[in-house]
Amino acid sequence: MDSNLYIYNTLSRTKEKFEPLHPPLVGLYVCGPTVYSDVHLGNCRTFVMFDLIYRYLLHLGYKVRYVRNITDAGHLEGDMDEGDDKFAKKARLEQLEPMEIVQKYTLGFHDVMRLFNALPPGIEPTATGHIIEQIEMVKQILNNGYAYEVNGTVYFDVEKYCKEFNYTILTNRQLDDLLENTRELGGQNEKRGRLDFALWIKAKPEHIMQWPSPWGTGFPGWHIECSAMSSKYLGNSFDIHGGGMDLAATHHTNEIAQSQACNHVQPAKYWMHTNMLTVNGTRMSKTKGNGFLPHELFTGSHELLSRGYSPMSVRFFMLQAHYRSTLDFSNEALEASDKGFKRLINAYGLLEKLNPSQKSDIDLKSLTERCYAAMNDDFNSPVLIAELFEAVHIINSVYDRKTAATAADIEALKKLMDDFVIGVLGLKEESNQSDDMGKLLDFIINLRSEAKVNKDYATSDKIRIGLNSIGIQLKDNKEGTTWNKI
RNA sequence: GGUCGGGUGGCCGAGUGGCUAGGCAGAGGUCUGCAAAACCUUUUACAGCGGUUCGAACCCGCUCCUGACCUCCA
Numbered sequence: 240m241d242s243n244l245y246i247y248n249t250l251s252r253t254k255e256k257f258e259p260l261h262p263p264l265v266g267l268y269v270c271g272p273t274v275y276s277d278v279h280l281g282n283c284r285t286f287v288m289f290d291l292i293y294r295y296l297l298h299l300g301y302k303v304r305y306v307r308n309i310t311d312a313g314h315l316e317g318d319m320d321e322g323d324d325k326f327a328k329k330a331r332l333e334q335l336e337p338m339e340i341v342q343k344y345t346l347g348f349h350d351v352m353r354l355f356n357a358l359p360p361g362i363e364p365t366a367t368g369h370i371i372e373q374i375e376m377v378k379q380i381l382n383n384g385y386a387y388e389v390n391g392t393v394y395f396d397v398e399k400y401c402k403e404f405n406y407t408i409l410t411n412r413q414l415d416d417l418l419e420n421t422r423e424l425g426g427q428n429e430k431r432g433r434l435d436f437a438l439w440i441k442a443k444p445e446h447i448m449q450w451p452s453p454w455g456t457g458f459p460g461w462h463i464e465c466s467a468m469s470s471k472y473l474g475n476s477f478d479i480h481g482g483g484m485d486l487a488a489t490h491h492t493n494e495i496a497q498s499q500a501c502n503h504v505q506p507a508k509y510w511m512h513t514n515m516l517t518v519n520g521t522r523m524s525k526t527k528g529n530g531f532l533p534h535e536l537f538t539g540s541h542e543l544l545s546r547g548y549s550p551m552s553v554r555f556f557m558l559q560a561h562y563r564s565t566l567d568f569s570n571e572a573l574e575a576s577d578k579g580f581k582r583l584i585n586a587y588g589l590l591e592k593l594n595p596s597q598k599s600d601i602d603l604k605s606l607t608e609r610c611y612a613a614m615n616d617d618f619n620s621p622v623l624i625a626e627l628f629e630a631v632h633i634i635n636s637v638y639d640r641k642t643a644a645t646a647a648d649i650e651a652l653k654k655l656m657d658d659f660v661i662g663v664l665g666l667k668e669e670s671n672q673s674d675d676m677g678k679l680l681d682f683i684i685n686l687r688s689e690a691k692v693n694k695d696y697a698t699s700d701k702i703r704i705g706l707n708s709i710g711i712q713l714k715d716n717k718e719g720t721t722w723n724k725i
Numbered sequence: 726g727g728u729c730g731g732g733u734g735g736c737c738g739a740g741u742g743g744c745u746a747g748g749c750a751g752a753g754g755u756c757u758g759c760a761a762a763a764c765c766u767u768u769u770a771c772a773g774c775g776g777u778u779c780g781a782a783c784c785c786g787c788u789c790c791u792g793a794c795c796u797c798c799a
Contacts, residue, residue, distance in 0.1 A: 252729090270799075278799085285799035325797080407728090410794075416727045417795070461797075483799030488728085490798095514730090515793065524798060559748070560738060565731080565792070572737040575749030579737095582748080585762085613739095621739050625747035635763055639756090696758060703760080714762040721762085 242299050243615045246479070247563060249409055249487060249510040254617055259478050260508060265301040266477030267293060268469040268507070270486055271363070273310040274344035275325040278351055279530035280553075280568070281516040281523035285483045287554055287665075288513045288562040288618075290357040292481070294663050295614050306472050307360040308465060309348075311341040312367045312448050312458060324458070327447045337448055341367075351533045354550040356665050362472050366464040370450045373459045373467040376501055377438045377452075385500035389429040391441030391455040395496060397434040404499050406434075409510060410488045436493055438463050462493040469506060470498065480507035485522075487512050513562045518543075520567065531568070544570050548577055551669050555580035558620045558664055583624075584668055585723055586631040587660055589638050590653050592718065596643035601633050603651045610659050623659060630655055638718070669724060680711065684720045687713075 244257040259265045269289045272278050286307075296303045312326065326337040333340065352359070366373075377393055380386045386395050400406055401414060417434060437460040442449035449456045469477065475498065482491060491510065498506035515522045518529045531541060539547030548556075556576035560566040606629055613622035634652060636642035644652070660666050683702060690698040703713050710725050 272799075273797085282799045288799095410728065412728050412795070484730095485794070485798060488794050489796080513799070515799075517792075520792065522793065522798095526798065555748095556737085563730095564738080567737070569736075571735095571749085575737060577749090579748040619739075621748095622746075625739070628747055632764090639763060641764065691758080694758075700759075707761090712761070715757070715760085716763070717756090723762090 243611075244295075244299065245615060245617055246509050246511065247617045248508075249512050250505075252411075255509070257509070259301065260476065263300060263302050265296055265303045265479065266473035267296070267303055267305045267479045267481070268465070268473055268477065269305070269307045269360070269480075270465055270482035270490065271307040271309050272344075272348055273325065274341050274348060275329045276344060276525065277532050278344075278348050279523060279525060279532055280536060281530065282483075283351060283355060283533060284516045284557050284566065285481075285513045286352060286357055287355055287557050289481050289511075290355075290665055291558065291562070291620055291663065292479075292511070292618055293358060293360075294665055295618060298658065298663050304362070304473060305358075305360040306362045306364065306469065308468055309341075309345055309363055309365045310464065311338075311345070311365045312464075324446060324448060330447070338367075341365075354533065354537070355554050356551070356667055358665070364468045364472065366459065366468075367448070369464065369468050369471065370459065372471050373463045374439070374450075374452050376463060376467045376470075376497065377459075379501045380438065380497060383500055385496075386438055387431065388454050391457060392429060392437055393439040393454055393460075394430050394435040395438055395493070395500070396431065397436070397496070398432040400496050400500055404496070406496055407492065408495065409492050412488075436460065436462065438497070462490055463497060465490070466494050466497040466501070466506065469494075470502065475502040475506065476504045477507055479509045479511060481511040481513070484512040484514055511562075514565045517565050517567050518569075523568065536573075544573075548573050549669055551584070551666055552577040552580045555583070555624075555664075555666060558666075559624055561617075561619055561621055563617070580666070581723065583627060583631055583660065584666060586634040587656050588668060588723070589634050589721075590649070590656060592721075593634065593637050593644065593649050593652075594640070595646035595649055597645065598643050599645045599648050600643050601637075601648055603648060603655065606630060606633075607651070607655055610655065614663065620664065623664070627656070627659060639716070680706075680722055684713065684722065688720065 242257065245254040246257045247253070248255045269286070272282055293303060293305050326340050329340050330337040335343070377386065380395065381388070381393065385400050386393050397406060407414060407417065439452060439454055439457050440460055441455055441457045446458070449458050469480065480491070487510075495506060498504065517523060521527070521529065523530050535541040536544065536553055537547050537550060539545070552573070556573055557566065559576060559579070606626060609626045610623055613619045613626055616622070630652060633642060633644070637644045637649070683706070687699045687702040690696075690702070706713060706722070707725070711722055712725050714721050714723070
């Protein structure tokens, strides 16, 4: 289990050798979506990138417990402690119960993740399902002296915490600057310090989602759910905590503070943050209104798109950038990824049709090593993909009989592609050569081949053009005819 | 204002003190009934100005531009 995996840790701002706390077990916690509206493509990027990370850890042989929460309570609209609950607001808008909102968008999220071929996490806990755990944690933080209660609301005492711990460890900000530049927020008259944040919030009578607590009826603050659920399922201290970069400064900073105040340990050994998806250089976000919804992308129903793109092409587009880089979204970039993905996956399909030779002029050992080296270097999927195109080159060349490969080489090629394209990158063929449509197409291709043998090119071209018009491309070569979806 | 990033060829996007990233697009060729695919060859590059160095796109300084976070947000 001694891998050479290096992970960029936000805590240290360097790449560190990955050494799990309890190998071969790995605890992975990722902040999931807030299910009051559809997830957009930027959200999806984070979950696809952590899917890559999860898959690679599994591939290396780790036993990974992957926890990704569903936030279904506790998020307020606008300023701290004053705004509407997002779920209640949306429920009023759509004339539904808040839990109907939660159900609707949770199911939608799962559908999208399935389309992107993301493995489901082992545990997907919800905030509303863990109110008791959150209350217990708040009680413990109060007992430890890092929080105080005012009129049914419990606040975290950041100033007190700062005397013993480094509050800004994730972002390296200066506390004085934070104090000077933090905007005037709600609840100021109740709070002792302007950086203090709510652990438990007293519910107004009209607030729909509320629960009894030692401090009266209320609901949990924004950050406590992840602390409570991660420690419940992964222990007070676990291996990797991930999420989008936008969460680092506030949500994750406060999570660390809560866990330290409660358990006196750093919750996670490695903090990983994925970068943002941008459109024309600015971040895609719900509030900016430049968010793409996955189905708009799949169907092409968006003004910036010339056509629809399949989930696998979009996944491939995401994988072609490193998770810590911003990725700029455009129709042109997507078009390029779509073609690249098809090139890769078509080569994968050709693996079954390769003919072995006695000799070999390829070096798969070095290629395989480079694939591992790429992923071991902080999950560098773009470099991995570049290496895999070397494999594509080899496969095509062997198929064309321009390069010789032994049966053992071909097996190794298959393993390489299975391991990395299917297993690690999580890509898959979107059309299957052996299903009913495949058999039907084989039949049609045979008819066309007969026409070609008889030099009846009018018929053969008619078939080819006709299939092309419904999205099936035929490719003639020495071995016969193959097809793929356009 | 503070913190942290980034500026790479037509586009997306890696990387590094000296060795082709890769994909897409463009050009030429091979193959082919034609086409496509595949294969071969190939053009376009590291924001600007200084400095360190035998050598810098990569290190340092300055300038310009730009992004994220600092308020819920993946």
